[in-house]
Amino acid sequence: METKMTANQMEHKRIQLGMEGVVNVARVGLGGGLAxxxxxxxxxxxxxxxVGHIHVLxxxxxxxxxxxxVFYGHPxxxxxxxxxERLRRLSYSIxxxxxxxxxxxxxxLSKDKRGGRE
Incomplete structure (x- = not known):
């Protein structure tokens, strides 16, 4: 089941958690989605x-x-x-x-993998 939070829902979650701010990048399809x-x-x-990162100072x-x-590697x-490569480019500005x-x-480690091919 795919769920996407609207801006209003994300703002409600921010208030519910008692946070001052939020940056949200919506997911595309089944992958990604960062907050x-x-x-x-x-x-x-x-x-x-x-879709794969949020970079802040x-x-x-x-x-x-x-x-x-906040980083999400391509699935x-x-x-x-x-x-x-995105992470490498970001590192140049640090x-x-x-x-x-x-x-x-x-x-x-292969022992950390579950399911799929070896």
């Missing part, structure tokens, strides 16, 4: 986004800064190199601390 919520005390500047209330990228193996989170869609 970044944050509490007060952070100044969040959106630098770029796509966060300034904390004490003045320290770091980059945060199709043969297309995943585009995801890694000056300081950088955190990358979410789903890389990569399996490092």
């Amino acid at each position: 970044l919520f944050w509490r007060s005390g952070w100044d969040v500047r959106l630098l770029s986004y796509s 966060i300034t904390e209330s004490n003045g320290s800064q770091f980059y945060l990228t 199709e193996t043969q297309q995943r190199h585009h995801s890694w 000056q300081g601390a950088w955190v990358v989170v979410r789903d890389f869609n990569e399996i490092l």
